[in-house]
Amino acid sequence: MVEKCYILIDYYSQYDGIRETLKMNEKFFELKKDKQDRMINAALLVFSKYGYHHASTDEIVKEANISKGLLFHYFGSKIGMYAFLYDYSTRFVTLELTANVEKNENDYFTLYKQILNAKAAAMSQYPYIFLYLNRCDDETYPEAVAEISERREKYQRIMQALRERADITKFARDIDYNKLGDILDFTVEGLLEKNIKSDNFRADLFLEEAEEYINMIQKMSMLDFDL
Numbered sequence: 091m092v093e094k095c096y097i098l099i100d101y102y103s104q105y106d107g108i109r110e111t112l113k114m115n116e117k118f119f120e121l122k123k124d125k126q127d128r129m130i131n132a133a134l135l136v137f138s139k140y141g142y143h144h145a146s147t148d149e150i151v152k153e154a155n156i157s158k159g160l161l162f163h164y165f166g167s168k169i170g171m172y173a174f175l176y177d178y179s180t181r182f183v184t185l186e187l188t189a190n191v192e193k194n195e196n197d198y199f200t201l202y203k204q205i206l207n208a209k210a211a212a213m214s215q216y217p218y219i220f221l222y223l224n225r226c227d228d229e230t231y232p233e234a235v236a237e238i239s240e241r242r243e244k245y246q247r248i249m250q251a252l253r254e255r256a257d258i259t260k261f262a263r264d265i266d267y268n269k270l271g272d273i274l275d276f277t278v279e280g281l282l283e284k285n286i287k288s289d290n291f292r293a294d295l296f297l298e299e300a301e302e303y304i305n306m307i308q309k310m311s312m313l314d315f316d317l
Contacts, residue, residue, distance in 0.1 A: 115174055118164040129154045129161070131216055133175050138221035142172055142234035173237040176226055179219050180245040186212045191252065198256040198267070199308045202274060203301060205252060210297040217291050220282065265311050277303050 118126065132153035136145045147168050151158045165171040190208035195201050212219050226242060229235055258267045278300050285296045 115164065118174075125156075127215065129156060129164075130175065130178065131218065133171055134179070134216055134218035134222045137172060137175065138218050138225045141225055141231065142169075142229055143231040145172075147171070169233055169237060172234055175222070176238045177241055179216070179223055180241055182216070183208070183212050183219065183223070184245075184248060187248070187252070196255050196257045198258060198260070199304065201252070201256050203304060206278065206297065206300060206304070210293040213296070214293040217286060217293070221286065224279070261311060270307070270311055274304060274307060277307070 118129075121129075129150075132150050135153060136150045139145070145168070147158060147161060150171070151161050154161075161171065165174055186208040187205065190211060191201070191204045195204060209220060223245075226234075226238060227246075229238070253271070261267055261270070281300050281303070282296060285291055285299070
């Protein structure tokens with residue numbers, strides 16, 4: 091499973107960074123980084139709230155404090171912005187996974203925490219990135235699906251491969267590890283939904299709180315575990 095996962099991650103690693111992979115948006119990357127991030131964060135917020143079809147470019151430019159003309163100058167259209175954003179987000183998260191997840195780690199909870207650390211690192215720069223990606227998982231509007239379906243499948247395979255390499259042999263016999271994974275995911279996603287509503291969201295504080303819950307669930311589910 092380790093080899094499978096890192097072959098998939100190498101799909102992104104073969105490129106010389108995010109900038110090289112997105113040459114069609116070269117002009118955008120000539121902007122100052124804070125302006126790039128302001129535009130990206132505004133789009134992440136609006137698309138995560140409304141999905142593609144109901145998201146408004148007027149709201150994106152208002153959140154980013156830019157003109158609509160500037161948005162269309164860099165992305166051409168609403169679907170151009172959406173496609174760029176999905177590609178950028180999945181590549182950015184993948185880079186954080188390679189930086190935070192040890193290549194040979196297979197302990198279930200250690201691996202889960204390392205993945206969560208990667209997510210927190212991504213959210214420290216882009217707080218709404220996973221709300222957006224989660225929304226994209228459920229996206230059904232044909233124009234949007236046509237743009238992201240191939241990349242969505244690749245990203246989902248990466249995340250699935252990471253999970254599949256986890257060692258489940260330490261669980262008590264009556265523990266359903268699939269349901270355990272659901273409990274962990276529901277807990278973390280619920281904490282994120284709660285924390286992200288704060289005007290002063292901090293990814294490090296979210297991570298700290300999430301790890302407290304994970305440690306508690308870990309104690310209840312393992313036969314023999316030394317914290």
